[in-house]
Amino acid sequence: MRLPTFSRGVHPNDNKHYTCSKSIEILPIPDQVLIPLQQHIGAPCSVIVEKGQEVKTGQQVGSSEAFVSSPVHSSITGKVKEIGTFQHPAGGKVQMVLIQQTEEEDDWKLMPPLEDWQNTGNEILNQRIKDAGIVGLGGAAFPTHVKLAPPKDKKIDTFILNGCECEPYLTADHRAMVEQADKILPGMAIIMKILGVIDGFIGIENNKPDAIEVMREAVSRGGYNFKVVSLQVKYPQGAEKMLIQSVLKRQVPTGGLPMDVGAVVNNVGTAIAVADAVINGKSLIERIVTVTGDGINEPKNVLARIGTPFQEILEFCGGLNEETTQVFMGGPMMGLAQHNLQSPTVKATSGIVCTAAQGQPAEQALPCIRCGTCVSVCPMFLLPTRIARLSEMGQTAAAEELGIMNCIECGSCSFVCPSQIPLVQWIRLGKLRVGEMKRKEKEVA
Template sequence: MSIFPLAGRFDPARLFSFRGGIHPETRKFLSADCVIEDMPVPQLIRVPLQQHIGVEAEPLVQRDDIVLKGQLIGKARGPVSANIHAPTSGRVIAVGHFTAPHPSGLPVPTITIRPDGADQWGPRLARLRPENAEPEEIAAKVAEAGIVGMGGATFPASVKLNLRAKYDLHTLVVNGAECEPYLTCDDRLMRERPEEVADGIAIMARALGVRQVIVAIESNKPQAIEAMGRHKSVLGYTLRIKAVPTQYPMGSEKHLVKTVTGKETPARALTAELGIVVHNAATAHAVHLAVRYGEPSISRVVTVSGRGVARPANVRVPIGTSVSDVLAHCGGLVEEPQRLLLGGPMMGQPIQNLRVPIVKGTNGILALTKAETRKPGVMPCIRCGLCVQVCPMGLTPFEFNTKIQAGDLDGAARVGLLDCISCGCCSFTCPSNIPLVQTIHYARGKLAEKEGRKHRQEETKRLAAARTAREEAIQQAKRDAMAKRKAEMAAKKAREAETGTKPSAAEASLNGESVK
């Protein structure tokens, strides 16, 4: 039976369009033909304990501990967290703080390992046979392996696999769009290891309990489409390969779902509420390695590109390797880059320190020269409305900017600030070079800070009120006990008066009376 409401009239091969979006130069030719290569283990590895959305992992090792490849060194804390494993064997030389791969440059809890060069595996995770495994077992194995969304969102993959318990899921959409310019790591993964990616997709489909699987790949990746098309039937699932238009931000899960199913996700809702879950192609490959071979998430494929790099490449890098080591592996920089980014040019994070490590969500290192970046110089808004035309969420970025500049953050929130997906389309198209997306990031950060402060104040008031209530309850209990005692004494005296008996010496003494 068709899962679509228009059964009989719905064409499963049909694609739908979404409003807005842009068509930047892809510049994928720099690395699209570069075969994935394995990078040697560097001399030093720094593994942050916060590589995912949610609570940071709890360190399980101390300085001078000897660790083996794949060993659990950071344990997930809480339902939204992820395990951290040693990318290689060696000695722990520090458990402290180190600069995060983030524009803030703030330090985060980090485990530093000096590799011993042996790259010796410890005991691997227990393997599963997904053909016979229960969905709960698969999700638990993915959690044990510390797998997160490898398209950049870094949401713990096991949490999404467990959504079957909350929602009536029917479709898994695999995001192979890779719509960001320059990036080709997912493309190469699907071209070189399509059978492994397809197996991981089917394993996730079994864990979710869905009835159909759609693999969406942008039309500018014909080799990947062909390669994945050769592995359509896996574990009883038929993978429907769909070539979607080359349009940014096609990789946004809500817009990808709209394109391949025609269903629009309401604002601030999850695609799971429509019965659809989206996972990245690289995440599927990581699931395959974890379930079939017991390999935790300790490495990932990264695209190294831009005119500033001597040799663009797609490299499988151990998690925790520094950006400088990866660039050195690719021949270093041919000139000082105008911008150095982790990720793509649209949503990537600018960094200033080359010592920051590669983490699970890092899909690219871009060294962009002056010729590849927009000329600096911000001019006043001319109210042209181009940012409104390209916004895939149907928002009004220029109005956000006006309200934010005036300090009216609540007003910006009322007109949809929190619905922004930070895709950068508005900044890309703005003829005045206004950093709209950066301004939006600032405002959302300020709003989050304000909400956090408000929450702390409310929590303080709640705790104070609870304490007051406890103290009042204790005092009331004392008053009630005293009143009960007095009532008992009065009743006793009344009985003695009626019977004419006198209290004993002991009772009189207890009551503070004298017996004559």
């Protein structure tokens, strides 16, 4: 039988062999951490600590009144050394809190554990998720409590746990599923209780048979009613809309959100964070990071404190080798190239991929030969070559008419282009311009 999947997409080499069988190692607590006040989609936090103040592990150092936002916490025990702007791995310099470890101790400030979560009110549980600073750990970092509080008129009937990890190289979710199923499943159950849904699915790509087996076994042992769905290996299987299509055969309408088809999707890492926050009272101050690629000496999966500089993690993994030319945060398909290895690990850092100039388009882009390959791989059924060209020409309105805003920026088009045209890059720029155009129109109106 053919495994469920979505239409179109691409098959990059997954290169997960570097780390897929390596157990998660705990990174030593760093001397100092940089906690960015913005690690999520939404309003940035404002600082609520002062210079010189002592903070404990798990203590809030930044928060915001806005609904779409997520507080940030100190990930070590120490003193606030400085509040200033530093390089953010997502680009640009943003305000961060620099915390220096005072003594060799790790003193946690825990929230009261809600061990009896089954009989706790949903508002309390969701407030806890918000207080713990939980955001989508798959890479987008959308505040989880917002996802779990859909508008009343949206009926949610299904929850999907995203264990696809379709990005090449990354194995953080894979290892989490193999090693921490006992946290993932309660986390998933808590999320489903908050959403009030009964149907739960766990979508895992077929290239992780051990994870599928462990999860199936854990589900039946724990007496859960979740269904573990083995999915075809194809990029971008883990994109929300693709995953919903694969698992539920429902298409999120153009311009809509998963909740428009009654579904909510969360990453396995998020489920672990939820379980930790609710059952153990721990804030989100650490995450699993895959450190991998042919540029790192000892590829590993590490459990790192948020705010740890990349450099420190790389050194823990034996350092970069001499051929390394690029370092990405996230996978190679959607990850962000880094130039400053002092950037801190943030909540969205699913991996640090270090490569030695492989797959680099060396020559300049050639003209489009209209082969249509980008059209045949676009999972959103767009015409990448056309809208990229329109974007390049500055014809923003025309690009919008051809659905540029539907692009999920998965990069499949650029990946396959034989002329090496930076298609998704132009499209991204076009999307920004459409946003600008919309804002201007609003101002005029």
